Amino acid sequence: MSTLEIKDLHVSIETEQGNKEILKGVSLTIKTGETHAIMGPNGSGKSTLASTIAGHPRYTVTSGTITLDGEDVLEMSVDERARAGLFLAMQYPVEVPGVSMTNFLRTAKTAIDGEAPKLRTWTKDVKTAMEALKIDAEFASRNVNEGFSGGEKKRVEILQLELFKPKFAILDETDSGLDVDALKVVSEGVNRAQEQNEMGTLLITHYTRILRYIKPDFVHVFVDGKIAEQGGAELADRLEEEGYDRFLNVPA
């Protein structure tokens, strides 16, 4: 069993108006096999948390720690984090010119495993995973995310999740932009990965819809750079009914 531990994390970004603190003391512990959902209003810092875990250079950690089984994640480069078993399905996956999906997937898999996958089984694995996610075979020869629709990009993120088999996956609004069928297909992909690899999941979402397919063990309410409340799956339903007013209107 592995543990991803975030302790009192403070994160700033540089803006034209100077430094701006976005995360104001986030603490969260996820174990493999667990599913944590994070919900919270726009701009509260959910993607910032996700990107900081992945190591995006735009975010500066001013204090606090992130550790993976005791190892200092903040000391690792972006690629080292991925090789250590962290995976971020991005809210806005990036289009990479000139690189075919096939080539990309194989290169990444090789980097993560430390050895090239066996060609025959690999090709089969990719094909099977693509079929399960209802991704057309033709996508393999297209450039990474280039010209993919919003929903297609999200499916391809989950395709990578299934193929790379991380210990921890952070899904940043993977459900946004998915049609009803795609939501189901993608959720099944996440559940498969979780079962097969005993993966821990941090699921960022605005909607309870996806939580019907991916059952959270914990729900965290994220407000203004902090976790304002935690609970079980029932908290999500309550949020959907009541909104975030309760958290936003606390007198200063």
Add this chain to the structure above:
Amino acid sequence: MTDTATHVSGEKARIGAPSIAGFTEEGENLSPMNAAASPIGGDAVKAHSHGGGAGVPDSSRAGRLTSYKLEDFAPLTGREEDFRFTPLKRMGGLHKNALTGAAPVLVMTGAKAVALETVAMSDARVGSAGVPEDRISANAWNSAAEAKIVTIPAESIGEQVTLTYTGDSTEAAAAHLVVIAEENSESVVVIDHVGTAVLAQNIEFDVREGAKLTVISLQAWEDTAIHAASHLAKVRKDGHFKHIAVTYGGDLVRLTPSAHFAGEGGEVELFGLYFADAGQHLEHRLFVDHATPHCTSNVLYKGALQGKDAHTVWVGDVLIRKEAPGTNSYEANRNLVLTEGARADSVPNLEIETGLIDGAGHASTTGRFDDEHLFYLMSRGIDEKTARRLVVRGFLNEIVQQIRVPEIEERLNETIERELAATGN
């Protein structure tokens, strides 16, 4: 991939008629220079040039001066339409001085039945496929002491020859080569440029009826070389001319491939790959002259740039004349800027004088390999070096795989690796 100001709206702006609004808003037609009084424009100019119209004669390729005589071309100022990107100061005098230095030595290998001759410039075959289209080309024509002629015999199939120019002098020199692909021949001609030189060069390609000629021209010079080359092709009835320019060596390279259709049913493919490092100026200006009916042209140039003051220029002039109904033409230029401080100019310029074409389109994109691309790849476990290599190789591969000569493909891949390693990327 972000598009720069040179982007032409609509990735595949395919059109079937000349009167699409906004079509000529970019490109050279709007250049204010060379006004009506231009000595170059004058009467030779057709009344109608697509988009340019009256008043900007020299901006139409139809009106551009061609001549064997150096005197016909006014001395260059650098403000001319076709030299506005070229740093004349770095041309080593190729545009103004007598070119009396020793030309690089030319050696042919791999020939079976192909002949290489050395003849006087007065030989009837010299000038059979082209007329100089700029001052440097005319200067080279006038200065060349002799011409080399390579003839691929009629009906021969499968010849693959390599012509290697090896230079070891920095004295300004001129060279002339004529490649004749006789009727129904099918061949590959590799023209390799190595060593160093200050060279103005004309290469004529006479693609005879039914001939299929593939040319791979490698500008693989050492860092100091200065090279201005005019490739002039005449593509006769049912001829097929495939030209691949590969440029990565030299301080300044200016290559102007020009393909002129001289019969129906011809096909021209112009491919190019360039990789510019810090300080290099690599310029490709191509021209496809659709002057006969039912011909096809396809142009794709891809360039990667890195390092301070790496500068590439790509200008693609495609002219579809009134005499060329049934034309199908597409041109695209794609650049990938890898670091700050590098600059890619890209100007597709399509002029259409007839409405009876099958299709014509152009595209130009300049993308930047930025931190977001890098982050995405690295977040999947790929280290930075590999990520860069993946992107650049992937980007250029589309051209590399057009070459289909394994030795050269391999050499190119090695070169790309070396270029990427050179700046510690």
